[in-house]
Amino acid sequence: MDVYEAVTSRRAVRGFTGQPVPKDVLERVLSAAAWSPSGSNLQPWHIYVLTGTPLVHLKMLAVQRVGAGDPWDEREFEMYPPELKSPYRERRAAFAKQRYGALGIAREDLEARQRAAISNWDCFGAPAALFCYIDRDMGLPQWADLGMYLQTVMLLLRAEGLHSCPQMAWSQTRKSVAEIVSPPDGRILFCGMSIGYQDPAVDYARTERAPLEETVTFIQR
Numbered sequence: 001m002d003v004y005e006a007v008t009s010r011r012a013v014r015g016f017t018g019q020p021v022p023k024d025v026l027e028r029v030l031s032a033a034a035w036s037p038s039g040s041n042l043q044p045w046h047i048y049v050l051t052g053t054p055l056v057h058l059k060m061l062a063v064q065r066v067g068a069g070d071p072w073d074e075r076e077f078e079m080y081p082p083e084l085k086s087p088y089r090e091r092r093a094a095f096a097k098q099r100y101g102a103l104g105i106a107r108e109d110l111e112a113r114q115r116a117a118i119s120n121w122d123c124f125g126a127p128a129a130l131f132c133y134i135d136r137d138m139g140l141p142q143w144a145d146l147g148m149y150l151q152t153v154m155l156l157l158r159a160e161g162l163h164s165c166p167q168m169a170w171s172q173t174r175k176s177v178a179e180i181v182s183p184p185d186g187r188i189l190f191c192g193m194s195i196g197y198q199d200p201a202v203d204y205a206r207t208e209r210a211p212l213e214e215t216v217t218f219i220q221r
């Protein structure tokens with residue numbers, strides 16, 4: 001698979017089969033992803049990979065508490081600015097419409113949206129997941145390094161015939177994750193990522209992208 005195909009075939013998959021992901025495949029992907037760039041080569045990512053019983057246990061804990069309506073763990077970072085301005089507000093609304101529309105859920109049906117969102121904590125059925133932490137004292141550029149690293153992981157997963165879904169949702173239940181992975185003090189959970197083989201029975205609507213001229217400016221003579 002060439003890089004263009006890996007990039008364009010990657011999408012946030014929200015329906016996985018239970019087929020296990022072999023450990024040597026995960027090791028190969030994560031070993032290669034270690035070549036991701038980072039400012040001054042800090043490599044500020046700390047990754048925990050869960051499969052088998054520990055993941056089943058975490059899913060159970062998280063699904064139970066979210067299902068019971070427990071409050072979210074207090075935030076360690078804002079997922080989005082409180083007031084999203086244009087054009088981000090419209091892009092977010094278009095995404096929500098598409099995501100919940102594809103599931104036949106009306107915009108105002110908050111309960112149904114909540115029910116659909118709960119599958120985040122079941123990792124959408126995936127048999128493997130990783131959790132990405134960063135040291136609390138790292139700055140914005142190191143958070144950007146995490147993004148580059150995680151995208152590299154997702155593209156390498158494509159090369160192995162696997163799919164993924166990055167999930168900030170896990171930061172809302174970070175204490176449940178910490179119960180299972182026991183991170184050292186001073187680390188912030190940025191996100192989880194579900195990993196597995198795509199369930200072909202689950203329908204997907206492809207998300208759209210802004211036209212090139214909205215996000216890219218060529219300066220030329």
Ligand SMILES: Cc1cc2nc3c(=O)[nH]c(=O)nc-3n(C[C@H](O)[C@H](O)[C@H](O)COP(=O)(O)O)c2cc1C
Nearest residue numbers: 010011012013095120165166167168169170191207
């Ligand atoms: C940092 C990050 C966090 C995300 N968190 C979630 C999440 O918690 N749950 C979810 O279903 N999708 C999540 N997504 C997936 C995005 O919704 C998705 O990437 C976006 O809508 C573009 O669609 P695509 O990835 O299918 O191209 C996240 C993506 C990123 C990059």
